Amino acid sequence: MTKKTSRYKQKYARGAHAIVAVDVVVFSVINEELHVLLTQTNKPELKGLWAVPGALVAPDESLEEAVERVLTTKTGLKNVLTEQLATFGDPDRDPFGRVVSVAYLALVHADKHVLSTTHEYDAIAWVPVDRLPRMAYDHKKIVRAAAQRLRAKLTYSTIARGILPKEFTLTQMQTVYEHILGHPLDKRNFRKKILALGIIEPTGKYYRQQRARPAALYRFRSTKTEIVDIL
Amino acid sequence: MTKKTSRYKQKYARGAHAIVAVDVVVFSVINEELHVLLTQTNKPELKGLWAVPGALVAPDESLEEAVERVLTTKTGLKNVLTEQLATFGDPDRDPFGRVVSVAYLALVHADKHVLSTTHEYDAIAWVPVDRLPRMAYDHKKIVRAAAQRLRAKLTYSTIARGILPKEFTLTQMQTVYEHILGHPLDKRNFRKKILALGIIEPTGKYYRQQRARPAALYRFRSTKTEIVDIL
DNA sequence: CCAAAAGTGTTCGTGTTACACCCATGT
DNA sequence: ACATGGGTGTAACACGAACACTTTTGG
Numbered sequence: 001m002t003k004k005t006s007r008y009k010q011k012y013a014r015g016a017h018a019i020v021a022v023d024v025v026v027f028s029v030i031n032e033e034l035h036v037l038l039t040q041t042n043k044p045e046l047k048g049l050w051a052v053p054g055a056l057v058a059p060d061e062s063l064e065e066a067v068e069r070v071l072t073t074k075t076g077l078k079n080v081l082t083e084q085l086a087t088f089g090d091p092d093r094d095p096f097g098r099v100v101s102v103a104y105l106a107l108v109h110a111d112k113h114v115l116s117t118t119h120e121y122d123a124i125a126w127v128p129v130d131r132l133p134r135m136a137y138d139h140k141k142i143v144r145a146a147a148q149r150l151r152a153k154l155t156y157s158t159i160a161r162g163i164l165p166k167e168f169t170l171t172q173m174q175t176v177y178e179h180i181l182g183h184p185l186d187k188r189n190f191r192k193k194i195l196a197l198g199i200i201e202p203t204g205k206y207y208r209q210q211r212a213r214p215a216a217l218y219r220f221r222s223t224k225t226e227i228v229d230i231l
Numbered sequence: 232m233t234k235k236t237s238r239y240k241q242k243y244a245r246g247a248h249a250i251v252a253v254d255v256v257v258f259s260v261i262n263e264e265l266h267v268l269l270t271q272t273n274k275p276e277l278k279g280l281w282a283v284p285g286a287l288v289a290p291d292e293s294l295e296e297a298v299e300r301v302l303t304t305k306t307g308l309k310n311v312l313t314e315q316l317a318t319f320g321d322p323d324r325d326p327f328g329r330v331v332s333v334a335y336l337a338l339v340h341a342d343k344h345v346l347s348t349t350h351e352y353d354a355i356a357w358v359p360v361d362r363l364p365r366m367a368y369d370h371k372k373i374v375r376a377a378a379q380r381l382r383a384k385l386t387y388s389t390i391a392r393g394i395l396p397k398e399f400t401l402t403q404m405q406t407v408y409e410h411i412l413g414h415p416l417d418k419r420n421f422r423k424k425i426l427a428l429g430i431i432e433p434t435g436k437y438y439r440q441q442r443a444r445p446a447a448l449y450r451f452r453s454t455k456t457e458i459v460d461i462l
Numbered sequence: 463c464c465a466a467a468a469g470t471g472t473t474c475g476t477g478t479t480a481c482a483c484c485c486a487t488g489t
Numbered sequence: 490a491c492a493t494g495g496g497t498g499t500a501a502c503a504c505g506a507a508c509a510c511t512t513t514t515g516g
Contacts, residue, residue: 018288020249020320022330057249059329063320087318087333089251098290100251102318102331171468177279188470191505212467212514402495419497420479442488443494 018098023054023067023139025146025173026075027086028108029176031165033128033149036143037075037108037115045095048137050127052143054101067104075124076115077085081162081225082106085087085146093138094141103142105149107162110176154180155231158199169175169215170194177231185231197228249320250328253297254285254370256316256377257306259339260394260407264359265381270304271354272367276326276425280367283359283374285332298335306355312393312456313337316377324369334373336380338393385411386462389430392451394415400438400446401425408462416462428459 026037051075057066063084071077082104089100126131129147132140153159153201154177163176174190182201194200201221206214236364236398269281284305288297302308313335318332358364360378363371385408386391394407405421425431432452439443 016290018251020251057320057331059247059249061320062322063318063331067383084317086315089288089333091291091293098292100288100331102320140376169468186507187468188508191469192471193505208514209467212464213469213513213515215468218325399494404469417480418495419481421495423498439487440494442492444496446495454471 004142018100020057020063021054021099021101022051022057022063022104023101023142024067024070024082024104024106025052025106025143025148026071026077026080026106026148027129027163028112028126029179030112030126032145032175032179034130035126036129036132036146038125038127038133038135039074040125048134048135050133051139052103052134053124057097057102063104067106068100073105077106077108077112078173080106081159082227084170085149085185086143088142090137090150094139097214101142102138103146105146107150108161109165110163111165118123136167151181156227156229158220158222158226158228158230161223161225164220167203167205167207167219169213169217193230197230198231199226199228237280247395249331252330252332253294253301253335254283254290254373255298255301255335255337256283256315256330256359256374257302257308257311257337257339258360258381259343259357260410261357263406263410265361265364265378265411266357266443267360267377269304269356269358269364269366271356277367279365280293281364282367283334284355287330290331294333294335298337302333308337308339311337311339312390314456316372316373316375316380319369321369326368329441331375332368336377338381338390340394340396342396344389364453382412387458387460389451389453389457389459389461392454392456395451398434398436398448398450400448402446404431404449412462424461429457430457 001221028037030034031060034157037053040048040050053070055070055074057063057064064082067082071080071082085103085105087102091098093099093101129143132143135143150159160173160176163180164173170191171187174185174187175193177190178184199221200218203216203217203219207217208227259266268284269279270284271279284301285298286301286305287296289332292300295313298313302311302313306423313379316334316336317330318333322329324332326347338412352395366374366423381390390415391407394411401422402418405416405418408421409415430452431449434450435450436448439445
């Protein structure tokens with residue numbers, strides 16, 4: 001480590017370069033609407049502004065580890081599907097210094113909305129993506145980029161797995177698609193397509209609601225996000 | 232600046248965080264083959280290893296500006312189509328210290344292959360992407376990710392504009408597609424599709440070769456990369 | 463028996479694929 | 490006249506879009 005550090009200093013003389021943060025855009029569908037998880041900072045300069053959860057990357061930590069740390073310490077969420085979105089690096093995006101942010105997209109199952117009450121510093125809340133409040137830094141831009149990416153991936157990958165519970169009905173799945181995409185889908189065509197793709201399978205169980213026909217429950221065959229033309 | 236600096240120090244105490252570099256994967260099609268631009272570093276520790284051109288990001292510089300600086304100072308290329316690819320941040324990816332690299336994809340017109348002879352430090356060369364040499368850092372991984380992204384975008388955007396000359400024949404265009412995608416395409420179907428999309432228009436000029444029928448020259452209608460289903 | 467949501471097929475039009483010959487030019 | 494690469498059409502098929510009624514359950 002000493003040797004590494006000395007070389008480091010020699011080659012990349014510190015103090016004259018940008019440093020790295022991760023910011024995590026966490027989405028979930030709540031009450032049939034796409035929501036994003038926002039925190040309110042207590043820095044006086046940013047009073048009243050909301051931000052997506054984030055943190056600076058520690059020297060010995062990978063980007064993914066930093067994301068996981070942000071999720072567990074700031075939101076109490078675990079085992080969340082994440083993927084890298086893009087990196088935002090305008091020199092003046094952070095008023096406190098030169099911070100380049102690697103943004104991540106994270107999806108939370110509809111059945112995991114309970115937020116940890118152990119978040120230390122900040123207010124935290126689910127906010128509908130099409131009614132974003134005033135936000136700090138360039139976080140509005142980041143959230144919009146994330147929403148756009150989510151919509152795109154929904155149509156050509158099995159990313160919806162991240163936002164659906166482990167077992168779900170076809171109507172739930174369709175509803176998720178409709179609310180993320182923002183337009184209605186044809187029930188028969190949707191079911192035909194999804195079933196023909198073979199990405200999900202029936203569990204054999206049924207979901208009984210109040211007074212209607214029970215719906216068959218399905219699960220995803222694969223646990224990883226696959227690339228297939230869905231819509 | 233003083234105020235900003237003091238706040239910066241206070242909030243983000245330096246010296247304990249990762250710093251930011253950009254690396255640029257420059258592609259071109261040469262002799263019907265997809266090539267990537269590589270430099271050979273003269274750092275003794277990396278002797279004989281190739282790397283894509285890159286640099287640390289200066290404190291007052293945006294990521295895009297850093298990319299442009301790398302391209303002009305290290306390769307002599309200007310006005311190149313670039314887009315952000317992904318960010319690579321494993322703690323040990325750089326043996327000299329904690330450097331997180333934002334990788335960019337860049338495309339160079341086939342008629343601009345002449346490299347600046349004014350590159351100061353390094354050897355520089357076009358290398359076929361499927362015959363990559365031993366490379367420094369995680370640059371092989373980065374080049375592969377870039378090639379994959381290029382292939383994908385070719386089929387759903389007009390990104391090919393970046394790699395074609397301003398005026399080109401349909402056969403040239405098809406050849407570029409075939410060599411990046413790695414498989415042959417049907418001539419009639421390709422022409423039908425591209426022309427039906429309306430993304431290119433004839434210039435009225437013709438390209439005369441040795442002893443064959445002259446080919447009509449086309450240009451792209453729009454100067455920006457658009458999203459359309461091409462193949 | 464009524465309300466509520468689940469489930470199920472067919473038709474039509476459009477887009478994709480596969481495929482082979484004639485054309486314009488230079489030597 | 491021949492070699493070289495440019496340019497063109499059609500038929501079979503697959504896929505996506507539009508569309509309405511029957512089934513199962515609980516109250």
